[in-house]
Amino acid sequence: MISFAKTDEGHSIRTARTLLRPWRPSDLEPFARMNADPEVMEHFEAPVTRAQSDASAARFSDHITAHGYGFWAVEIPGVAEFVGFVGLLPVEFVADFTPAVEIGWRLGRPYWRHGYASEAARGAARFGFDVLGLREIVAYTVPANVRSRAVMTRIGMVHDPAGDFEHPKVTLGHRLRPHVLYRLTASGLTP
């Protein structure tokens, strides 16, 4: 069960257990707390300060306001008003596979291992294909991020080894620079 709704603030997506919605000021504090968790940020280059966390939320929120979609705040109605983000954004660097729209996710640790990320990601991908008319959605991460790769596989994404790349925004020579590329088409999306 996936449904879409549109308000002045942008689109939102409902799945059986998750709600992907525009950001609220009250999301900033739990978002910053989650971004300060070393386990959540294990596969990122640097710790995130409160100011950087707020700036990311503002960037995600602005994209939703301008384009209707983006990295949505995720709520689990009846459980928690904010558990992290899941959504779609145009890739903002140049690589062999760009221009492209990526699907991304980050949840607070208490909300791991419930299937929320995969369920919300299926909703976002469905929106990408049905509403935005995308022909393909990509995702990428460092090879060691097995949890994220498992979400990719669970929703039907396929690793494209020929597309694996060095992330241009990560410092040259850094262990987190090599990335694996996954691709998804509408027919591959798992129910």
Ligand SMILES: CC(C)(COP(=O)(O)OP(=O)(O)OC[C@H]1O[C@@H](n2cnc3c(N)ncnc32)[C@H](O)[C@@H]1OP(=O)(O)O)[C@@H](O)C(=O)NCCC(=O)NCCS
């Ligand atoms: C990536 C991330 C979102 C994945 O979270 P996750 O909890 O592993 O993924 P899901 O929400 O899809 O949950 C799947 C797990 O829930 C379990 N699960 C429990 N109840 C479930 C249910 N009702 N339905 C489906 N799955 C359920 C699954 O069996 C699976 O467990 P497993 O890990 O033992 O195989 C999370 O690890 C994260 O936020 N990481 C940090 C940020 C990050 O790296 N983001 C990606 C950057 S590219």
